[in-house]
Amino acid sequence: MAKAPAKKAQKGFEETLWDTANQLRGSVESSEYKHVVLSLVFLKFISDKFEKRRQQLVNEGKEAFVDMDVFYQQDNIFYLPEEARWSYIQAQAKQDDIAVKIDTALSTIEKRNPVLQGALPDNYFSRQNLEVKKLASLIDSIENIDTLANECHLSEDDLVGRVYEYFLGKFAATEGKGGGEFYTPKCVVTLLAEMLEPYQGKIYDPCCGSGGMFVQSLKFVESHQGRSKDVAIYGQELTATTYKLAKMNLAIRGLSGNLGERPANTFFSDQHPDLKADFIMANPPFNLKDWRNEAELTTDPRFAGYRTPPTGNANYGWILHMLSKLSETGTAGFVLANGSMSSNTSGEGEIRAQMIENDLVECMIALPGQLFYTTQIPVCLWFITKNKKADLSHGYRNRAGETLFIDARELGTMISRTTKELTVEDIARIADTYHAWRSTPEELADRIQRGESKLAQYDDIAGFCKVATIDEMKANDYVLTPGRYVGAAELEDDGVPFEAKMHELSQTLFQQMKQAETLDQAIRHNLEALGYGE
Secondary structure (H helix, E strand, O other), rough: OOOOOOOOOOHHHHHHHHHHHOOOOOOOOHHHHHHHHHHHHHHHHHHHEEEEEEEEHHEEEEEEHHHOOOHHHHOOOOOOOOOHHHHHHOOOOOOOOOOHHHHHHHHHHHHHHHOOOOOOOOOOOHHHOOOHHHHHHHHHHOOOOOOOOOHHHHHOOOHHHHHHHHHHHHHHHHHOOOOOOOOOHHHHHHHHHHEEEEOOOOEEEEEOOOOHHHHHHHHHHEEEEOHHHHHEEOOOOOOOHHHHHHHHHHOHHHHHHHOOOOOOOOOOOOOOOOOOEEEEEEEOOOEEEEOOOOOOOOOOOOHHHOOOOOOOEEHHHHHHHHHHHEEEEEEEEEEEEEHHHHOOOHHHHHHHHHHOOOOOOOOOOOOOOOOOOOOOOOEEEEEEEOOOOOOOOOOOOOOOEEEEEEOOOOOOOEEOOOEOOOOOOEEEEEEHHHHHHEEOOOHHHHHHHOOOOOOOOOOOOOOOEEEHHHHHHHOOOOOOOOOHHHOOOOOOOOOOHHHHHHHHHHHHHHHHHHHHHHHHHHHHHHHHHHHOOO
């Protein structure tokens, strides 16, 4: 019997999208690939959900209601007029005005669904002057992606952000640059969420990118039997196209968030001037230069009580901005370049010293390298709060005058030749250590009973974690690098007696010294043969 032909391996969702994007090479700037593709994927995704819901109504004998918005919106599905559906776009894909039809479809969807206001591209495809043939080919490729078949899997991830991360990584690998944008790896966002535990209250991200921090926060809430309605989202983003991606990313899940009236610079056009957040999660641009001049922001109330914002890079500008946005009991967790822990240029050391003396720094974590697709800059996590006093309503003990240091540089697993990620066990170890230090004994017992932790108490571990006082940090010139405090890990005893080990090492050394003498003689002989003797 003849063998059946082997099935062709099915490409992953992201890889398929990358192939479709590459069809546009030469027709559009590489930095625009992701926006073109993601907009069409978004249209395909919401169209598939719309068609599925429409068919359900028909099957239920409710044909009279198939064109009524409310029967879709109640299930967080967008109603799409015929000219805004993917089937219509696909049928018109080879027409010369297909770009106009796509723009019209997106505009119609936004007008018909107020929650999408400002989320979708505005005449974007028409302005790109895309070749009709290549755009039609791209549409055909996206048609082959069964978004509903992937829906269960995709719902567990950040759809837009996941693809966005993949594209940034591919661009960085193929072009040697990431366009200046740094998508936060999922494992880092998960770690921030596991430590902050944003069950309810206001969550803020001053540089929200495509909104991945918000999505991960809400997934954390839901995974712990919380309700997303108990969380209010606030964010801001500078880049217009990324601002739209963030809105898309929330809208595709039926979530609403206040991302400001428009994309804007957080320092010079704060969209939430009166906000006091319970949780802040952020990954500001690393070491951003030329972000202000000497005269700007010097009287800004966000920096009151501290030295005027540094003129070097924006790292401490971001720190002070986030500090100003915290409620009196709030906590901020954010990613920064390692240099922020020890730099002294442009007054940064003075600001850091004042923050330490004011007892604002709660925890510092040194992360392993190679976590980011787009940069090899080593990074750390900062956690700051205005109040370390006991808060029994949240199960926090009094941590006044203490800061927890964690050195996680040895954690993580390589997932490719150049990229590493924190495993579930790594994240649990770091987060459990933090909660064991912060929590009351009663809260720790409850956490263990709920299966949220395995630690019954906190203990310093050489080479991994250490609690330091303000005096200890002062003695270290206010440097916040965890390695300064946790020390070296204790070496395991291999059971070999010292005398035996010393004898073995000595014999090895003597043998190497004899080999060196032989090599010296050979070199001397060769030099003399060439006429360079003594």
